[in-house]
Amino acid sequence: MIRRILDFVFVLLFIWACMILGLWVIDSAIVPLQLLGVTDDVMTAILKVAISGAMVLVWLWIWREMVKRMFWRAVKSQRHSVDNLQSNSQSKETAEHGKLQERQMKG
Amino acid sequence: MFEELSVFALGFAATFLSMPVVIQRMRKHRIVGVDVHKKDRPVIPEMGGIAVLLGLTVSVTVTAVLMPEKTGLLASFFATTLIAGVIGAVDDIKTLNAKVKPLLTALASAPILLMRTYSPYPVFPIVGAVRLTIVYPLLIPFAIAVPSNAVNMMDPFNGTMSGTCTIVTLVLLFSSLILGRSDAALLSICLLGPLLVFYYYNRYPAKVFSGDIGSLSIGAALGAIAVLGQLEAVAVVAFAPQIMNAFYGLATVGRLYERREVSRPVTMLGDGRLMASTDPKAPITLARVTLARGPLYEYEAARVFIVLASIAGVLAVLTAYLTMVTP
Numbered sequence: 001m002i003r004r005i006l007d008f009v010f011v012l013l014f015i016w017a018c019m020i021l022g023l024w025v026i027d028s029a030i031v032p033l034q035l036l037g038v039t040d041d042v043m044t045a046i047l048k049v050a051i052s053g054a055m056v057l058v059w060l061w062i063w064r065e066m067v068k069r070m071f072w073r074a075v076k077s078q079r080h081s082v083d084n085l086q087s088n089s090q091s092k093e094t095a096e097h098g099k100l101q102e103r104q105m106k107g
Numbered sequence: 108m109f110e111e112l113s114v115f116a117l118g119f120a121a122t123f124l125s126m127p128v129v130i131q132r133m134r135k136h137r138i139v140g141v142d143v144h145k146k147d148r149p150v151i152p153e154m155g156g157i158a159v160l161l162g163l164t165v166s167v168t169v170t171a172v173l174m175p176e177k178t179g180l181l182a183s184f185f186a187t188t189l190i191a192g193v194i195g196a197v198d199d200i201k202t203l204n205a206k207v208k209p210l211l212t213a214l215a216s217a218p219i220l221l222m223r224t225y226s227p228y229p230v231f232p233i234v235g236a237v238r239l240t241i242v243y244p245l246l247i248p249f250a251i252a253v254p255s256n257a258v259n260m261m262d263p264f265n266g267t268m269s270g271t272c273t274i275v276t277l278v279l280l281f282s283s284l285i286l287g288r289s290d291a292a293l294l295s296i297c298l299l300g301p302l303l304v305f306y307y308y309n310r311y312p313a314k315v316f317s318g319d320i321g322s323l324s325i326g327a328a329l330g331a332i333a334v335l336g337q338l339e340a341v342a343v344v345a346f347a348p349q350i351m352n353a354f355y356g357l358a359t360v361g362r363l364y365e366r367r368e369v370s371r372p373v374t375m376l377g378d379g380r381l382m383a384s385t386d387p388k389a390p391i392t393l394a395r396v397t398l399a400r401g402p403l404y405e406y407e408a409a410r411v412f413i414v415l416a417s418i419a420g421v422l423a424v425l426t427a428y429l430t431m432v433t434p
Contacts, residue, residue, distance in 0.1 A: 001407065004400050008415050012347055016422045019344070020232060020429070027234045049242075064358050067351065071391050074399035075383065 007070055015063050022059060026052050110173045111296050118166030118300030126158040126308055130315050138199070140316050144264060144405045146379045151313055154199055155305060156321020160192050162301030163328070170297060177293065179224055184294055184331050186218035191255050191327030195319035205363040208323075212255045213248035215327050219334060220247055229339045230286075232429035250339070251330040257349040258326030259319060260356060263373065263394040264381075264409040266310035268317060271416035272325050273302045275345045278420040279332050282341040282427035291336020298328050311406040340430060345423035348415045352393035359391045373398060380404055 030048050038044050133139065133152035140153045167185045171178050194211045197203060203211070219225055227243035230236045239246075262268035276299050283291035302325065308315045317325070326349075333342030343350070360369055370386045372395035380402035383395045397403070397411050 001403075001411070004397060004411055005414050005418075007400075008396075008411075009418055011351075012415075012418055012422060015347065016344060016426075020426075023231055023233045060354070063351075064354065067355055067396060068391065071396045071399050074396070075385065078399065078401055 007074070011063075011066055011070065014066065015059075018059055018062065022055055025055070110170075111293070113173065114166050114170050114293070115296050115300045117169050118162045118297060119304055120300075121165035122158050122162030122301040122304040125161045126155065126304060126315065129155060129158045129161075130308075133315075138318075142265070142313060144373070144375060144381055145312070146375070149312075151316050153316045154196070154318035154320050155308060155315035156192065156195065156317045156319075156324055159301045159305050159317070159321055160189070160324055162304065163188060163297060163324075166297040166300055170293060174293075177290070179222055180290055180294075180335060181297075183218040183222040183224040184297075184328070184335055187215050187251060187331045188324050188328040190215035190218070191251070192320050192324035195259075195321065195323035198319040198323070205368070208259075209252045209256050209363065212323060212327060213252035215255070216248045216251040216334075219251075219331065220244055225334050226337055228337075230337060230430055230433075231340050232426055232433055235433045247334055250334050251327050253353075254330035254333075254342070254346060254349070255323045255326030257346065257353040258329070259322040261349045261352045261393065261412075262317065262322055263392065264311070264405050264412065265313040266306060266409050267412040268322055268325075269302065269306040269309040270409070270413045271348060272329065273299070273306050274413070274416040274420050275329055275342075276302055276332075278345045278423045279329070279336070279338055279342065281424055282338055282345075283336055285424070285427045286338070286431055288336045288338065291332055291338050294328075294332045294336060298325075298332070311409055338427075341423045341427045344426045345420055347419040347422070348393060348412065355396070356390040356392050359389075376402055381408055 030051055033044075033048060033051075035044055035047055038047065130152045133154055138153050139150045142149050142151050163185070167181050171181050191212055194203075194208070194215065198208060225243065225247060227240045228236050228238055229243065258268060258272060261271065276295050280292055280295035280299065283289070283295060305317065305321070309317065329342065329346075333339050357363065370384060370389040372384050372389045372392045373381050374384050376382055381394075381398055381404070382402040383398035389395065393412070393415075394408065397408055403411075
């Protein structure tokens with residue numbers, strides 16, 4: 001249970017930190033940006049919004065990829081543990097079967 | 108203080124008294140749904156959201172009587188919530204197209220836009236106040252449609268929608284107190300009473316389901332609180348689990364979808380535990396990610412959702428604090 005929650009805590013913390021960092025980048029780098037060759041104020045504002053929008057899209061993409069990987073990794077590890085359980089129970093069954101056969105032979 | 112307590116108590120009492128009547132009526136008229144995550148598949152009354160809307164009507168009316176200067180704010184908040192509720196009721200009776208529903212819920216923002224009860228100067232942590240006089244009104248329909256549909260999509264287990272939304276409301280209330288936003292605090296108190304009662308009835312094992320009337324209206328109400336109370340950044344963080352859930356689902360399916368159109372993300376084992384579906388076509392929802400590490404009983408999975416919403420809530424309150432200390 002704790003492992004499941006920790007997975008999400010990690011994602012949430014990362015996404016929150018990225019959001020705060022992104023806001024800082026927008027405030028300190030994108031807003032004061034002077035674009036070379038662009039003199040029109042409206043055009044400058046549109047370009048700044050476009051750059052910020054692209055940053056949001058990258059943020060969302062990272063978020064999606066993180067969870068996708070987390071999900072399939074968890075599914076795989078779950079499958080492994082199920083396979084291990086099955087193979088363990090199979091080997092136990094084979095061993096018990098062998099012992100039974102030995103007893104029958106001795107008998 | 109007396110006014111706020113009266114608003115909370117009357118909203119709570121109205122929902123508490125009306126909920127058994129709504130449950131009885133829904134059962135009588137066969138407006139019921141099957142609880143698919145239980146072995147015996149019990150039939151549960153739907154549209155419990157009606158009682159939430161009734162409670163909200165009472166709390167908003169009491170606030171308007173006690174604080175007449177807030178009538179405009181309250182009217183736009185209530186009208187937005189009510190429109191989303193009506194869309195939800197139509198969807199409960201006659202299923203709406205997956206593409207039409209978000210468009211209709213975006214229209215629920217009309218009262219806020221028409222009454223101009225919003226402020227186009229949102230405040231962000233680190234950045235501070237931003238002047239968005241042209242862009243802000245264009246974003247308001249999204250601010251209502253996104254939370255209402257995201258809340259509607261995050262109702263996989265008993266008590267998850269009601270529990271997580273109660274936490275979001277509490278977070279908005281705390282954040283509004285930190286930031287000194289009295290309007291947001293008042294609207295959160297209006298919603299909190301009805302939501303607490305609904306959580307009591309909807310938690311595991313559920314005695315009533317919200318129906319789309321409940322989920323769409325609660326989501327729209329929370330979106331409206333964020334817009335009217337200038338808590339946009341706080342709300343985005345508090346809504347992270349709902350946004351995650353909706354976003355992953357949409358990203359895997361690649362389009363807007365109705366639950367009935369896609370494979371179920373969760374399956375049930377013989378012992379009643381729930382397991383993540385291994386169907387590659389099933390959407391990667393929060394429920395499926397939660398269960399990917401192994402099967403859980405429904406009440407355990409619901410608890411994970413509540414813990415997750417609480418953690419997002421702590422980060423949201425931290426966001427409010429960062430906003431407060433931003434010069």
